[in-house]
Amino acid sequence: MQRAVHPVPNKADTMSDDLKAYNIFDLRQIAIKRVPKGFFEFVDRGTEDEVSLRNNREVFDRIRFRTRTFVDVSKRTQETTIFGVKHKMPMVIAPTGVAGLLWHEGEIALAKAARAAGIPFTLATGSITAMERVADEAGGELWFQLYLWPDRALSHELVNRAKAAGYKTLVVTVDGVSSGNREYNLRNGFTIPFSFSLRNSWDMAKHPRWLFGVIGRYLMTTGMPTYANYPAAARAKMTRGPVGRSSLRTDSIKWDDLDALRKIWPGKLIVKGILDPQDAKTAVEHGADGIDVSNHGGRNLDGIVSPIEVLPEIVDAVGGKTTIFMDSGIRRGSDVVKALALGANAVMVGRSTLYGVAAGGEAGAARALQIYRDEIHRNMALLGCNTIADISPQCLLFADKHELRAPKERPQLRVVEGKAAES
Numbered sequence: 001m002q003r004a005v006h007p008v009p010n011k012a013d014t015m016s017d018d019l020k021a022y023n024i025f026d027l028r029q030i031a032i033k034r035v036p037k038g039f040f041e042f043v044d045r046g047t048e049d050e051v052s053l054r055n056n057r058e059v060f061d062r063i064r065f066r067t068r069t070f071v072d073v074s075k076r077t078q079e080t081t082i083f084g085v086k087h088k089m090p091m092v093i094a095p096t097g098v099a100g101l102l103w104h105e106g107e108i109a110l111a112k113a114a115r116a117a118g119i120p121f122t123l124a125t126g127s128i129t130a131m132e133r134v135a136d137e138a139g140g141e142l143w144f145q146l147y148l149w150p151d152r153a154l155s156h157e158l159v160n161r162a163k164a165a166g167y168k169t170l171v172v173t174v175d176g177v178s179s180g181n182r183e184y185n186l187r188n189g190f191t192i193p194f195s196f197s198l199r200n201s202w203d204m205a206k207h208p209r210w211l212f213g214v215i216g217r218y219l220m221t222t223g224m225p226t227y228a229n230y231p232a233a234a235r236a237k238m239t240r241g242p243v244g245r246s247s248l249r250t251d252s253i254k255w256d257d258l259d260a261l262r263k264i265w266p267g268k269l270i271v272k273g274i275l276d277p278q279d280a281k282t283a284v285e286h287g288a289d290g291i292d293v294s295n296h297g298g299r300n301l302d303g304i305v306s307p308i309e310v311l312p313e314i315v316d317a318v319g320g321k322t323t324i325f326m327d328s329g330i331r332r333g334s335d336v337v338k339a340l341a342l343g344a345n346a347v348m349v350g351r352s353t354l355y356g357v358a359a360g361g362e363a364g365a366a367r368a369l370q371i372y373r374d375e376i377h378r379n380m381a382l383l384g385c386n387t388i389a390d391i392s393p394q395c396l397l398f399a400d401k402h403e404l405r406a407p408k409e410r411p412q413l414r415v416v417e418g419k420a421a422e423s
Contacts, residue, residue, distance in 0.1 A: 028355045030359035039102060047180035056297070076387070080346055087141070087346075090340060091372060092121075093114045094348035103364075107129040114365075115139055125230075128227070131161060131165050143171055144158075144162035149249070172269065258271065270291070271291055281317050294348070295307055298329070307327065311324075333374070337380070342407060
């Protein structure tokens with residue numbers, strides 16, 4: 001179903017002159033100042049002792065670049081084909097359910113920024129803005145992320161809604177069978193459905209621009225924010241608690257569930273949260289068109305391996321048979337390039353664009369994507385790469401060869417009658 005797009009520019013969303021952000025970390029600092037602590041920490045932090053959160057970043061430092069010179073790179077391009085569709089960058093905005101609490105209808109702002117940048121946007125199950133409104137008002141290449149609930153019929157109802165709204169790709173997150181132990185949410189009183197306490201009320205009062213521009217606008221229009229995409233029956237089963245713990249989850253996911261989704265979903269299907277080569281193989285056997293190598297940004301299991309540490313093994317296991325994405329820990333264009341060199345076809349970014357939308361709505365998210373575009377462009381020039389296909393393991397050197405290795409070869413996907421085949 002093709003929906004009409006009615007972009008309505010918001011003056012506040014398009015003013016970026018005050019965003020003195022030269023990298024993603026600058027956007028993070030702006031976000032710290034603009035949103036209450038509870039909301040920022042939900043975005044920024046990990047779980048328990050945050051060992052995984054730190055390792056997700058530190059592992060990139062152990063990967064070095066090797067450059068080639070005397071290469072004409074004046075016509076280099078980041079154009080990338082994902083599922084047969086050409087995109088301007090090898091990136092996807094990952095599903096993040098809190099965007100609408102950082103900026104009024106932040107999901108629409110993110111989707112508009114993605115559309116302008118020529119990349120896909122993934123709407124989360126737990127988003128604040130309804131999927132139909134995002135499709136109507138933002139458009140672009142829209143994907144939908146799904147959590148499986150104990151009542152599978154409710155999950156399938158969401159899938160059918162996404163199909164009717166024109167979403168092209170279904171992203172099934174499988175690493176959330178239990179909520180992460182995010183103790184800071186308890187301390188900050190950050191809950192969904194949202195409730196006021198003395199602590200979070202004071203926190204919000206210290207951020208009046210956010211208080212009136214986000215929560216105030218919701219109260220005057222649609223009421224207190226909640227999970228807009230949950231069916232009525234699912235909302236009735238929600239409990240008031242820290243974000244993550246209040247949402248519905250099931251710990252009984254089986255491969256049969258993927259088979260059932262494959263039967264009702266006609267578009268592309270990605271399994272998100274894979275870290276084991278055998279799981280990747282099995283997912284492909286059960287109809288997955290894509291694998292997202294992810295540890296949920298270090299937000300669920302502390303001490304878990306970083307995605308980029310196991311990416312080469314998964315590339316060796318399924319590369320060429322499916323499209324491979326990677327997320328978690330990416331903050332620089334150089335991180336994107338390293339993931340591509342190790343076999344990812346594209347990367348997903350979540351926190352980076354959330355920092356952007358918290359800092360300045362659509363303009364902030366656009367700034368985050370422009371930063372990545374500029375950094376990738378510069379890295380490709382210095383590495384002597386004209387196309388994404390030129391970025392290979394030969395561009396890298398590992399500081400500790402016992403811990404990190406390159407895949408045997410960087411796979412290339414070719415498409416035969418709509419299906420990926422090994423070349």
